[in-house]
Amino acid sequence: MSKQNQLTEIHHSGEPYIIYKSKEGFDLYTNFSKKIILNNKNINNFLNIKYKRKIKNTDLFIGFFGYELLNNLINIKIPKQKNTIFPKGIFYKPEKKIRMCHNLRYRNKNIFKTNSFKININKDTYTKIFNKFKKKIKSGETYQIKICTKYKTKSKIDPLDFFSRLSKTNLAPEAFMIRDYNYSIISCSPENLITKKGLNISTKPIAGTVKKTKNLSKSKALNFFKKNLKESKEHNMIVDMERNDLSRICKVGSVKISKSKIVEEYKDLFHYVSLISGKLKKNIKIIDIIKAMLPGGSVIGCPKINTLKLLNKQEKENRNIYTGSFGYIKFNGDMRFNIIIRSILNFKDISEISVASGVVVDSNAKHEFNENYIKAKALIDLFK
Amino acid sequence: MIYVIDHNDSFTHNVVHQFSLFDKVECGNYNNLDIAKLEKSNVIVFSPGPGNPKDYPVTSKIYWKFKGKKKIIGICLGFQQILFCEGAKIIEQKNIYHGYQSNIQVINKKSIFKKGKKFKVGRYHSLKLKEPFKNKDFEITMRCLETKVAMSFENNKEKIYGYQFHPESFLTINGNFLIKKILST
Numbered sequence: 121m122s123k124q125n126q127l128t129e130i131h132h133s134g135e136p137y138i139i140y141k142s143k144e145g146f147d148l149y150t151n152f153s154k155k156i157i158l159n160n161k162n163i164n165n166f167l168n169i170k171y172k173r174k175i176k177n178t179d180l181f182i183g184f185f186g187y188e189l190l191n192n193l194i195n196i197k198i199p200k201q202k203n204t205i206f207p208k209g210i211f212y213k214p215e216k217k218i219r220m221c222h223n224l225r226y227r228n229k230n231i232f233k234t235n236s237f238k239i240n241i242n243k244d245t246y247t248k249i250f251n252k253f254k255k256k257i258k259s260g261e262t263y264q265i266k267i268c269t270k271y272k273t274k275s276k277i278d279p280l281d282f283f284s285r286l287s288k289t290n291l292a293p294e295a296f297m298i299r300d301y302n303y304s305i306i307s308c309s310p311e312n313l314i315t316k317k318g319l320n321i322s323t324k325p326i327a328g329t330v331k332k333t334k335n336l337s338k339s340k341a342l343n344f345f346k347k348n349l350k351e352s353k354e355h356n357m358i359v360d361m362e363r364n365d366l367s368r369i370c371k372v373g374s375v376k377i378s379k380s381k382i383v384e385e386y387k388d389l390f391h392y393v394s395l396i397s398g399k400l401k402k403n404i405k406i407i408d409i410i411k412a413m414l415p416g417g418s419v420i421g422c423p424k425i426n427t428l429k430l431l432n433k434q435e436k437e438n439r440n441i442y443t444g445s446f447g448y449i450k451f452n453g454d455m456r457f458n459i460i461i462r463s464i465l466n467f468k469d470i471s472e473i474s475v476a477s478g479v480v481v482d483s484n485a486k487h488e489f490n491e492n493y494i495k496a497k498a499l500i501d502l503f504k
Numbered sequence: 505m506i507y508v509i510d511h512n513d514s515f516t517h518n519v520v521h522q523f524s525l526f527d528k529v530e531c532g533n534y535n536n537l538d539i540a541k542l543e544k545s546n547v548i549v550f551s552p553g554p555g556n557p558k559d560y561p562v563t564s565k566i567y568w569k570f571k572g573k574k575k576i577i578g579i580c581l582g583f584q585q586i587l588f589c590e591g592a593k594i595i596e597q598k599n600i601y602h603g604y605q606s607n608i609q610v611i612n613k614k615s616i617f618k619k620g621k622k623f624k625v626g627r628y629h630s631l632k633l634k635e636p637f638k639n640k641d642f643e644i645t646m647r648c649l650e651t652k653v654a655m656s657f658e659n660n661k662e663k664i665y666g667y668q669f670h671p672e673s674f675l676t677i678n679g680n681f682l683i684k685k686i687l688s689t
Contacts, residue, residue, distance in 0.1 A: 260581075260630035261554050263602040356603035357628070360515055360673050367517035371523040377674055423514035426554040481600040481630075 122218050123148075131226070131280045136300040137281065138212065140184055140448070141293055145221040149182055149214035158185065158209030160192050167407040172451045179451040183211030184305075184460065187439040191416040194429050202437040206303070206467050209444070222291065228281035234503045237271040237473070237496075241497055243489055249434060250485040257481050262430055264357055265421035266292075266476040270437060271500065277466050279304035282502045290387050290498065292501060294458035296446050301411045305441060307463035308498075312455040313416040314443055316409065319400045321370065322378070323362050325418040327355040328392025330386075331494075341390035350482050355381060355392055356482050359426065361417040362396045365425065368412040370398030388498075406449060416459040419443045419476060441465050442474035464499055473499045507545035509534055509563055512552025513626070518672035519551055519579055520536040525680060526687050533544070534560060538602065542566065547575040547687065549579055552581025556631065557588035564589050575663040580629055582668035587618065587657065590642060593634035598649065601627040605675045608656075615645035615658055616689055623682065626675025631667060663689060671688060 121129070130137050130150055139148035156166060167344050172179065188198050188318040189208040241249070246267065253265045263412065283297040283306045292308035329350040330341055345351050359377065366375045379395035400409075408478040421427035442465075447457030475495040506523050510516040516531065523529045530545070533540045534553075542548065550563055554652055558565070560581075567589045567613040570576060578586040584594045594636035604627045610617045623646070633654045639646070642664075655668045665686040671679035 257602075258596050258600065258630055260518045260556060263554075305602050331644070336511055353603035356605075356626070356673075356675055360518060360603075360626070360628075360675075363674065364514050364517045372521050375521065380674075410618070416667075417514065424514065425512045425514075480602060 123218055124225055126218060127220065127224070127227065127280075128226060131299070134301070136212070136298075137420040138214070138218075138299075139297040141291075141295040142219065144265070144425045145219065145409065146224065148218040148220055148370075149178070149212070149216070150218075151215035152212040153215050154213035154390075156181070156183075156211045158211065160189070160208075163189060163193060164207070164407065167405075167410060169380070169406055169449060169451065169453070171453045175451045177217050178214045179251065181211040181213055182448040183209065184441055184443040184444055184446040185209040185210070186441050187415060190444060191428060191432065192413055194425070195416070196425065196432065198432045202472070204438065204440065204466070206440050211304050212299075216339055222287070223297065224280075224284040224287055224409045226280050226284045230278070232276045232278070234275040235273050235480065236351060237273045237500055239269055240270040241275045242273070243486075247485040250479055250488065253430070253479045256430060257479065262427045263422045264354060264478055264480045265427050266419055266429060267488070268431075268435060268439060268476040270442075271473045271496050273471055275471050275503065276469055277304070277464075278504075279466065279470060281304050282306045283456065285502060286499075292386065296458070297319065303467040305446075305465050307460060307461055308447070308464065309420065309446070309458045309461050311388065311416070311459045312456070313459050314402075314409065314413055314447070314455055316453070318454070321366065321400055321409070322395060322397035323393045323413065324359045324393060325362050325416070326391045326393050327351070327358040327418055332387075336390070338383055338385050338390065339492050340470065343371050345381070345383065345392045346389065351392060351478060354478055354480055355394070357422050358418045359394050359396065359421045363418065365413050366396060366398040369400055369404045369408055372400050374399035385502045386483060406455070409455075414445050415443050416445065416455070419459055419461060419479065420471065432497075439474060440472070443476070462495065462499065464502075471503070505530060505541070505545045506531065506549060507542050507660050508549040508552045509537065509566070511563070513551050513553040514579070515541040515670060515672065516551040519549065521670040522603035522683055523549060523687075524682060534562065537562070537666045545574065547577065549580040550585050552578070552580035552582065552628065555581070557594055557643065560585060567619055571664065573640040573663045575667075578666035579621045579672070580670060581656070581670060583668045584631060584633065584683060586664060586666050587633055587637065587642070590639050595634045596630060597632045597653065600630050602630075603628065603656050603665065603675070606669070608646050608669065609649050610645060611647050612645040614643050614660070615683055617645065622649070624675075625671070625679075626673030627669050628673070633670070672678065
């Protein structure tokens with residue numbers, strides 16, 4: 121049976137499975153022998169993995185940490201919020217892995233009825249929050265903060281249909297999909313937060329995005345970012361913050377900016393990206409790495425702790441998976457995690473899409489509000 | 505040993521790595537300081553951090569306890585914290601510099617750096633020192649070339665130093681030199 125047919129068969133069987141972007145295509149993980157639903161009590165135990173030397177390619181846990189769980193892990197409490205009771209984090213132990221190529225040929229021609237999306241904060245409320253945060257920047261309580269808005273609608277979806285279409289228009293390097301009995305996630309995340317192999321660790325923050333047009337070449341995009349002071353300053357801040365987070369767990373003198381402010385080209389857009397890497401200190405455990413790096417700074421703001429507190433006080437609705445992390449931990453201690461952005465969470469037939477954009481001292485409320493909509497639109501369009 | 509007080513910042517560990525190039529460094533969180541280690545140290549560093557010196561009374565107490573007895577170095581908020589303890593007012597500035605690279609210059613011949621020397625440095629500060637600020641032991645030694653905002657002070661008598669900019673930032677050229685010099689006085 122071809123790999124494509126295997127995928128279709130697994131999909132139709134209703135069994136849970138996960139697809140994660142690999143270098144050459146996609147990896148499909150299924151036949152889960154364990155499913156661990158994480159909470160504040162069992163997460164420490166879960167992250168206390170004892171390393172094994174020889175491993176099979178399914179010797180790993182794959183899944184996600186939600187935003188709230190990551191906050192709690194670094195001792196930040198979240199006030200009572202509107203909540204859909206979606207699990208705080210889930211990891212799976214697969215028994216089967218199939219390597220797939222990029223081209224996922226799957227379409228579901230059935231049309232599901234979708235109501236239009238509702239946004240949780242309107243432009244006026246957004247502007248109020250924006251101005252409040254701007255004051256906090258002026259008084260030095262935060263240097264950069266991201267306001268999150270959420271779009272929701274009631275609908276049934278076929279996640280594989282969505283994911284196949286999405287990967288045709290936007291083949292993001294950290295794309296993934298989870299299909300379980302009672303929920304699914306479709307994501308075209310572009311951002312790698314942790315790549316760890318042995319003692320080597322790196323992170324690849326994105327700060328700065330510009331839409332591709334006919335006249336905008338890669339070199340012109342680089343020029344655009346370099347000349348745009350606001351984008352440059354935001355990017356600089358994230359680079360220093362990620363250097364800091366790596367420095368918590370890496371050897372002195374080993375944290376380096378391997379790629380500084382380069383432009384990466386995707387199907388529809390250009391990203392302004394840096395790559396920061398380091399060598400882990402001896403005796404650093406998985407949990408130390410997770411606590412030092414997560415939640416990823418580029419989608420929160422800076423400095424992390426105070427900015428998280430400001431955000432959590434402001435937000436009335438649980439972020440669920442948004443700005444959490446998806447990825448895997450291999451039994452030999454290697455790992456890969458992304459930042460969950462540009463994602464659809466479908467739970468109890470409610471689809472939610474969260475987006476955020478940054479407030480720095482010279483940003484503009486109207487522009488950022490619209491920016492949020494543009495980010496959500498590519499995903500909302502899948503429902504048509 | 506150098507003891508770094510972390511004011512919950514996202515740049516503190518860059519500071520720790522930079523100072524570690526020269527000596528053993530211990531870092532304690534503002535809310536959970538190790539007093540025994542602090543007592544043992546030769547140098548105390550006040551890290552950058554969000555907010556205003558008023559928010560960190562414990563650091564002010566530590567300043568008064570060890571002033572003149574140990575070398576004290578302040579970075580960004582730490583710079584403001586020391587000046588605040590010395591009676592200065594710390595105020596909001598019109599133009600805010602977050603993630604910004606500036607040219608600064610040594611403007612004082614009492615400085616341990618050569619007068620007229622320029623540096624390119626990274627800045628992350630909303631607040632600044634209100635001037636004029638007069639204190640017989642403290643000299644403002646560097647200023648931003650463009651805005652003239654105070655960027656460094658030195659108290660060479662009691663070995664107290666402060667940088668408003670971030671020597672540990674990747675935006676600062678020769679940041680290690682700037683630290684080495686104040687550590688070796």
